[in-house]
Amino acid sequence: MKTLIIIPAYNEQENIETVVENLKQNYSQYDYIIVNDGSKDHTAEICRKNKYHFIDLPVNLGLAGAFQAGLRYAYAYGYDMAIQYDGDGQHDAKYISSMIDAMQSGNYDIVIGSRFCDKKKPRTMRMLGNTMISFAIRLTTGKRINDPTAGMRLFNKRMIHLFSHNINYGPEPDTISYLLHCGANISEVQVEMHERVAGVSYLSMGKSIRYMLNMFISILFVQFFRPKEMI
């Protein structure tokens, strides 16, 4: 099974080398592709200098666009599975194999690398949004997703096709919720995540409220009106 690690990177000059070198040395059984999302720093130069595999987006598209570019690549080169993997060193590649095992044994469409599968969610402000989205998904689909905002997700071939060719299929919890409605098999596997090593996150504090509003309207309301994709 051909597996592709998709690494969206926006201004990750401090982290990208560590992340990719780790993948190249210890996890060479998987292919990887960096998607440089119009970074303003030296991310592209670093990739070029080290001869990394990377797609260089000429303008910034945001996470959804960068990830979709990676999925288009996965689709074009016939990959069976693709995993969304952060370029900032938060994700640990040692869990990829257990996620792939879970996908193959359970015939799942999406496997989420969850922080709170076996472990309890800490009751902090940062996790409040996570809990609320999880509750909204439970309310509307009846399925339990413990860590809907986790950024490490494994997609099978069918999902690669779906995500790479459609509008409103961002790598976000509302898409997960919508796909549950459509009857997709989605599972979680326990993983650990590191604190980010350097640089700033995609999601700033100011955008968080807007993000939550989008997620809630999408999960609690809009998804009931979206045409059901046959999965």
Added chain:
Amino acid sequence: MSTVLRIILIIVAALNSLWIIMRIRKAQVKIEDSVFWFLFSIFLVFIGIFPSVVDWGAHLIGVQSSVNFIFLSIIFILILKLFRMSIRISQLESKLQTFVEIYALKHINPKECTENIEEKNSDK
């Protein structure tokens, strides 16, 4: 505030929501862009159901007719939306410009380029 106006507000809100839902179904709009219109519809329904809030608001800023207060608030909301859209269009245009420039530079055919220069030189 007349009952007819309240009913009109609620009908318009419903049509507005319905229209944007149709667009989502046809995959013509991003969900994040539809959020504003749903909130706007909720606002219209809210003032349709609770006109006393409008009366209170009108009294507060010294507008004689509650209806004028509704117009004023809707105009303000739409001005803000328009402002945000102007900024977004500007950003889109500059992104497109950057994209086209970079794309064109990356797709220069070196052979064509040198031929043109050679032609120029031979003209002299």
